[in-house]
Amino acid sequence: MAGSGVAHMRPESDPVLSVDQMVVEFPVGRGQKVHAVSGMNIDLLPGETLGILGESGCGKSSAGRAIMQEPSPTSGTVRLLDHELTGLKIKPLRKARSRMQMIMQDPVSSLNPRRRVRDLVAEGLAIWGYDGDDMDASIRETLTAVGLDPDAVWDRRPHELSGGQCQRVCIARALMMNPDVLICDEPVSALDVSVQAQILNLLERTKEKYDLSMIFIAHDVSVVKNISDRVMVLYLGKTCEVLPSQGMQTRALHPYTRTLIASIPGGEQAFSSDDPVAGDLVEEKPRSAATTELPSPLNPPSGCRFRTRCPLATEQCAAEEPQLREVGQGHFIACHNVATGIV
Ligand SMILES: Nc1ncnc2c1ncn2[C@@H]1O[C@H](COP(=O)(O)OP(=O)(O)OP(=O)(O)O)[C@@H](O)[C@H]1O
Numbered sequence: 001m002a003g004s005g006v007a008h009m010r011p012e013s014d015p016v017l018s019v020d021q022m023v024v025e026f027p028v029g030r031g032q033k034v035h036a037v038s039g040m041n042i043d044l045l046p047g048e049t050l051g052i053l054g055e056s057g058c059g060k061s062s063a064g065r066a067i068m069q070e071p072s073p074t075s076g077t078v079r080l081l082d083h084e085l086t087g088l089k090i091k092p093l094r095k096a097r098s099r100m101q102m103i104m105q106d107p108v109s110s111l112n113p114r115r116r117v118r119d120l121v122a123e124g125l126a127i128w129g130y131d132g133d134d135m136d137a138s139i140r141e142t143l144t145a146v147g148l149d150p151d152a153v154w155d156r157r158p159h160e161l162s163g164g165q166c167q168r169v170c171i172a173r174a175l176m177m178n179p180d181v182l183i184c185d186e187p188v189s190a191l192d193v194s195v196q197a198q199i200l201n202l203l204e205r206t207k208e209k210y211d212l213s214m215i216f217i218a219h220d221v222s223v224v225k226n227i228s229d230r231v232m233v234l235y236l237g238k239t240c241e242v243l244p245s246q247g248m249q250t251r252a253l254h255p256y257t258r259t260l261i262a263s264i265p266g267g268e269q270a271f272s273s274d275d276p277v278a279g280d281l282v283e284e285k286p287r288s289a290a291t292t293e294l295p296s297p298l299n300p301p302s303g304c305r306f307r308t309r310c311p312l313a314t315e316q317c318a319a320e321e322p323q324l325r326e327v328g329q330g331h332f333i334a335c336h337n338v339a340t341g342i343v
């Protein structure tokens, strides 16, 4: 999907998290609404990391928040382990949802500025009324696990920490809840490059140690491909392509995914210049999606939503929404032109 479909779902598997036909819309007055996410389907298996990739405004954070039910999606279902979350009232929802934690895009503003590190890390458990004798010991252990010295940061408030330290506190807070699923919404985009690498390493180590399944949201191809097992590429609320992260730079087929890859330094070298898609993208960069505006999510294009920026668009793309279809092992794409053999 910059079309629709469920071809990428794995019905024989037992996912920790399944998202079915999730739609997120925001009414904005005069009968208009923002179509932020339009029919998303996800099955996240135990221990798996799914990367969600797309440019700014394509609906990544809206999807992450809707999975967390903050707020609930407009329609569709979200199932976490044995619980269908979308129909739950606030108390049972809080309980069921505690197994899933989200790390937000901006680490500093996601922490209450008046609270100290000790309380910030304990907050989730405190909401449940838990403040056992072993609480301080677990906070210390978790702070140490995320690379913070408990004695040094214990009484500090967020403004007394660096951005990287704040993100470590956010990760510690999430881990205190012993989650099965961690949703990371651009957890490193607000940090400088050297700290980004430290936090990404920390997330990978943490995932192994705590046996987590992870959704990792980012707009940066190089970050997503390194940390993920599979990558879902999102365009204007629709899924364009789902593919294994390994080798994705050369394997990607959807013109939008190729545009994203071609726009990173050295990315255009992933495709040869006689490749019909990449050739267009590389030679006609000024016309390519990387340099033009995303269409309005109030009134998305008919058919394939990517067609207005796609070098391969035909009349069929305006008339018909492409369905996801399998084009290789674990590789799915929603594009009429790939389907008709142009690529
Ligand atoms: N509460 C809201 N009310 C109205 N529109 C919203 C709301 N939240 C998000 N949107 C719109 O929904 C669309 C998707 O936004 P979202 O924040 O999910 O994008 P994103 O992919 O996370 O972008 P970024 O990479 O910049 O974080 C955008 O057009 C945004 O303006």
Ligand SMILES: [Mg+2]
Binding pocket: 060, 061, 062, 105, 185, 186
């Ligand atoms: Mg976002």
